[in-house]
Amino acid sequence: MDASADRRSPRIALGGIIHETHSFAETPTTLADFAAQSLHEGADMLTAMAETRSAIGGMIQGAQERGWTLLPTAYGAAMPGGIVTAHAYQTLLERLLARLEAALPVDGVLLALHGAMVTEISLDTESHTLEAVRGVVGPDVPIVVVLDMHGNIGRPTVELADVLIAFNTNPHVDPHARGLESAAVMAQLLQGEIRPAAALVQPPLLLAPQATGTDDLPLRAVHARAAEMRAEPSVISICVMGGFAYADTPDTGPSLIVTTDDNPALARRYAQELADILLAHRDAALPRFLPPEEAVAQALASPGGPYILVDSADNIGGGTPGDGTDALRAMLAHDVQEGTIVLADPEAVAACWEAGEGAQVSLSVGGKVDRWHGQPVAVQGEVRRLSPGTFTCELPDNHFASFFGNVIQMGRTVWLRVGGVNIILTERKIPPFDLAQLRGVGVIPEQQKMIVVKSAVAYRAAYLPIAAGVIEMDTSGLCTANLSRFPYRHLRRPLPS
Structure with missing residues (x-):
């Protein structure tokens, strides 16, 4: 559709509902959790x-550069966590649809979704959302649609959207670029330059x-081949989806989605080739996971610092509460000097704020949300600093900004010094995506001997540049790499392995 010939700029609706859902997390995700973040x-x-580096920020920029009339609907993004309540999802969807209906007629729709959202009313929420949007626009x-590469994508999502575009990086440093790409693809669709034909292959695998x-x-091997395929003019988009193993759905697991310009046979062939590459490397070794005590001892015996102790079983970005205590116990037992850990613990925060800066306090920290992440730890220490917990990210492109923007809002925050260990207590769980999370409260990351990060991969963009080394820990938690611990009920057959 040529804007000049139509005597008006294209009318493009914009919106999104984003959540990465851990089906086995005990605390549901509510509307308040969306309001707390975005x-x-x-x-x-x-x-x-x-002005954010999110996918929707890229969509906005791409649309504005083309002079389109943007019709914003609704956008909601919450921290990964338990299953989204029916009330939360229905409220978000109703707001999006109401504004979409009011904006009609529209020439196109740009959506930011996740791909691994599970609600009380749907195991395949992205398809449910797209079906509702289709019902409005026809x-x-x-x-x-722009997706997180951790999405679990089913066939209805592929069929309901014209083109799917996924992040190519983990840690996610390219969402803004993918948002720009979505606007470029939309321009081609509006001008009738492409006729998308998509193919989906779901290999029997769980990562x-x-x-x-x-x-x-x-x-890495799949993306290397996908980059070669994208160079071909007939290829519109390739989504290499790693999947999100903690969402218990029939579509959980990796998926390869190739969209070509009116060439369905090529799309099927390329999607299958990428799936075969993934399966060929299925046995790529996971890192060696050390018990927390051994991990701390290894860091202490090594020169320099900081050493990054990875507590991936309490991966906040995967839906955990961020209050796991295994690593803290190990650091205290070894009398670590300049070790740092962040724990989400509103109860402990309140006690420290009541005591005030400079106070000596005795309290228990962590391990309060569920039975997965260790017991609370009794500590005595000094309240070094109280902070409102709002910081601007140091990295312009970071995992956090992918969905929530560039401002970290941890709620009231405390720097509690226990012996030589810095415990950063927050009201809200925030993944370790940016060093401002520590620096903003007064702890200098580069001066630490070791830093515990509650993350699987996303910490790398911020922390690897300052790291003397990385040590993976075998801690307790909902995001353990041992997937056999979870009582799946909905995985497709044959079971991914």
């Missing part, structure tokens, strides 16, 4: 998200998040 409607969505209006780094095998 929840916007109408013009407020453009104001809040336009079958002929193009819909382009722990620790195995989904895009700089590592198996995904």
